Amino acid sequence: MxxxxxxxxxxxxYTAVEMREHPELRGKPVIVGADPNEGKGRGVVMASSYEARALGIKAGMPISLAWRKLPDAVYKRPNYxxxxxxxxxxxxxxxxxxxxxxxxxxxxxxxxxxxxxxxxxxxxxxxxxxxxxxxxxxxxxxxxxxxxxxxxxxxxxxxxxxxxxxxxxQDVSRFLAPLSVNAISGVGEKTERVLADLGIRTVGELAAYPGTELTKVLGRNAVWLWGIARGLEELPVEERPDAKSISVERTFERDVDAWDAILETLDSVADNVHLRVRNANVTFRTVSIKIRFEGFQTHTRDRTLPTWTDDRDVLMNMSRELIAEFRDRGRPVRMIGVRVANLWRPKGKQASLPA
Ligand SMILES: [Mg+2]
CATH class of the missing domain: 3.30.70.270 (Reverse transcriptase/Diguanylate cyclase domain)
Structure with a gap:
């Protein structure tokens, strides 16, 4: 199967997040990137909303050119x-x-x-x-x-x-065949030109081309390209295992001061962290929490356990203990986060996402 x-x-x-945070921007051309500085700015457009794209603004375009085309657009610096x-x-x-x-x-x-x-x-x-x-x-x-x-x-x-x-x-070949070769991620202008010289413009033409001939021109790249064109690629979906920590943060739409609501969100954030811990099949020793009050005043607290664990209750309880001291600050909370670090994958414990 x-x-x-x-x-x-x-x-x-990027522009969708900006519109979510600033609903008054919805439906407008929004450009995220360098400061246009009245057309004298250096740097490029990083992202443009669909409204801006329809007016000719593309990612990678010099910001000065975007300004000349569309001075009335909304320009935003990236908020990473x-x-x-x-x-x-x-x-x-x-x-x-x-x-x-x-x-x-x-x-x-x-x-x-x-x-x-x-x-x-x-x-x-x-x-x-x-x-x-x-x-x-x-x-x-x-x-x-x-x-x-x-x-x-x-x-x-x-x-x-x-x-x-x-x-x-059963439709993979039929779906791919009429598409231009540059529909394949990784086929840039250079590869496109090389293929065009062989008379290959569509994925179907690529799939039909003799593999050995393709290898002569493209070397090892030919193998993956040909596999994709024929619908035979079988790369696994796998979590990148190189994380040093796992963290989740949640920003409230409105600043919250009901402590019950904050704890409820903390639990759900910790639960999310735990889900990721389980998915990555790691154990952790350090738990930290982050809390940001209105006005962006941010605090973190952490504690390191004597041994590694992947226990959900330990994570939840520790998160609650660490956040407890902030309870009576009497200030609305904007964001909270939970992070685990000091990760270790026990030997013999297979990753749930095998290569
Ligand atoms: Mg995208």
């Missing part, structure tokens, strides 16, 4: 702390739906959901993922569903924004 792989890609992530926090929150939601999970970038992830659903229910499952991200983080995403990662990624790009495309196992 074919694997079921989702590629989830948040739509215009915010994007990082929102990204973590979204990734934690996606992890709940994944059998195996792999974050591919700040706004993209692969989910192997073979153990979670089947091909007959895959569309409903993807709709549920989209709904969870929209309701819990206020963002839209596009999802491509396919039997492998490369095809899922290509499918997700076909229906942006807020799209969903399912490529059934």
């Amino acid at each position: 074919a694997r079921i792989v989702f590629h989830v890609d948040l739509d215009s992530f 702390d915010l994007y990082g926090t929102v990204s973590e929150n979204v990734m934690n939601i996606l992890r709940e739906y994944a059998g195996k999970f792999e974050q591919a970038s700040i706004d993209e992830a692969y989910l192997d959901v073979t153990a979670k659903t089947d091909w007959d229910h895959v569309r409903e499952y993807a709709v549920a993922v989209k709904k969870a991200v929209r309701e819990r983080e206020g963002l839209t995403c596009s999802i491509g569903v396919a039997p492998n990662k490369s095809c899922a990624k290509i499918a997700a790009a076909q229906r942006k924004p807020d799209g969903l495309m399912v490529v059934w196992p």
Whole structure:
């Protein structure tokens, strides 16, 4: 039975987060990047909203050029702390739906959901993922569903924004064949030119080209490229195991002063951290909490245990103990976070996400 792989890609992530934080920006051309400085700014556009894209503004464009084209757009400096926090929150939601999970970038992830659903229910499952991200983080995403990662990624790009495309196992070749070779992630202008010289413009032409001839021109790159074109790529979805710590933060939409509500959120944040600990099959020794009051005054507290554990109750109780001293500050809370560090994967304990 074919694997079921989702590629989830948040739509215009940086500008969507800016619009979520500043609803008055909705529907406007928003450009995140360097300071345009009245057209004299250096640096580039990092991201542009769909409204700005429709008016010709693209990521990578010099900010001075963007200013000349669209001086009335809303220009924002990137808020990396915010994007990082929102990204973590979204990734934690996606992890709940994944059998195996792999974050591919700040706004993209692969989910192997073979153990979670089947091909007959895959569309409903993807709709549920989209709904969870929209309701819990206020963002839209596009999802491509396919039997492998490369095809899922290509499918997700076909229906942006807020799209969903399912490529059934028997349809992979038919779906890929008419697409331009640059639909394959990793095929840049240079490879595109090399392929064009061979008369290859579409993925179908690439798939039909003799593999040995392709290797003569592209070397080792030919192997993966040809595999993708033929729908044969089988790279596993796997969590990157190199994390030094695992942390989750949550920012309140409005500053909160009810301590019960803060503890409730703390529990859910700690629960999210625990889910990730279990997914990565690691144990931890250090637990820390972070609390930010209105006005951005931020405090952290941590404690290191005598031994490693992956116990949920230990994490929850310790988080509550560490935050207790802030209870009577009488100041509204803006954000709280929980982090575990000092990670260790015990020998003989296989990762739940094998290579
Ligand atoms: Mg994206």
